[in-house]
Amino acid sequence: MRKFTYIMLVLATFSLMLTAQEAKLGEKSKSITLYSSNDADTPMLINESILGESDDAAYFGLYLEDLTFPKAQELSYPHTYGVLITGVVKDSPSWHYRLRQDDIIMQISGRQCTNNAALDKIQQSLRAGDQVSITIFRDGNVESLDMTLGSRGDSMKTSTSTISKKRKLSPGYGGGSWIPMWINLDMTDINDLIADPAMGFTKAKEDGLLQQGLGGKLSIGKGFFLGGQVTSYNDTKKKTNPTDPNYHIWLRQSNMMGGVTLDRRIPITKNFISSVGLMVGGANHELEFLNTDSNYDWNTLPSTIPSSNNTHFLLNKSYLLVQPKAELMYRFLPWLGLRAEVGYAYGYPLTQDWRVKGLENENYEVTHSPETKYEGLTLSIGPWFGF
Secondary structure, eight states: OHHHHHHHHHHHHHHHHHHOOOOOOOEEEEEEEEEOSSOTTOEEEEEEEEESOOTTBOBOOEEEEEOOHHHHHHTTOOOSOOEEEEEEETTSHHHHTTOOTTOEEEEETTEEOOSHHHHHHHHHTOBTTOEEEEEEEETTEEEEEEEEOBOTTOOOOSOHHHHHHHOOOOOOOEEEEEEEEEEOOOOHHHHHHHTSTTTOOOOOOSSOEEEEEEEEEEEEETTEEEEEEEEEEEEEEEEEOTTOTTOEEEEEEEEEEEEEEEEEEEESSSSEEEEEEEEEEEEEEEEEEEEEOSOOOGGGHHHHHHHSSOEEEEEEEEEEEEEEEEEEEEEEETTEEEEEEEEEEEEEESSSSOEEEOTTSOEEEOTTOOOOOOEEEEEEEEEEEEO
16 A cells, blocks of 8 residues: 555656746737727737736737626627627637627636636636637627637647647636545554443444545646645444443544645546646544433532543544545536546554543543554545536
8 A cells, every 4th residue: 555655646746847837937029910890801000018927828819898888788798797808819819719809708617707807817827728618798699619728929820720739628727526535444443442342332344434525626827726625434323331221322433634635637638637636634533432321410410520430531643644646537517527536545643642632632641552543545436516
């Protein structure tokens, strides 16, 4: 298992090193031809200065304005959001994909374009070569088209075949989901305790536990995604005390793992996306016991607390966690996909022994406690909302 962990760590590190390149910033100035109407024979020249923009910044080649209510009425547009195209740069990506003046951009890859500022944020998360799906309103109809973005320095050719050769697949923009995750933990130490004849509980599953939780991630550019994930398992049991049938023993068993994730997505096709990544965070095992006869009287509590057999305590063991992982996602819709992920969780114990937690965050050492590991293969299959 440790060999698998080392291999995954090497793969993740190698992928990050291959793709991490700093954008070169510079100052550029050029003249462009803007067609401000649907008549392709009526150009006007505009001098545009581009300061401090990276070479791979996403470029649409559009002039845009916030949509006003009078303009929406004029175009018979029924919604209160959208961005109006007022001009298209000749030989730009938008020019080749036939966008034109008075088109209204409604969505880009499932993300609503509320106004020009919202569209600008979407554009900043994209890079030259990304493929996006654009939803527009034109002549009373809603239309969609797939478009490959360029950069301002590109000399894009007019033939569709040339554009197709340069097309790069989009890694997406992120999302989130419910995370079901099977983890193969060694439960021997815990089972030796809870299945002891003095308590008589049945053993926890030794072939893996199903943890559940939430996770999400957002694009930070160049195919990298930053996010977080947390999953947990809980089980509660009750048994009659074998030594005194007037008492019952309650057991709550739980474990949790979570942290910050960094992934590098690698598109295979338009709908198949692979990724490698790493989660760094924490994990813990927790066992809570209550032995009670359920007989509590306010008048006798002063003597019950120090002298009765009613007991309650919480056992805990915490770990630092590293989880290298690989993922494959299939996108059914622009906002819905199915993801499968395999990884390996490795926990480094913060203490060699188990601890009993007190009321004010005190920790009491449990002598002769085992060096329980938090380590095992993980597998997760479930839905993904977003892209």
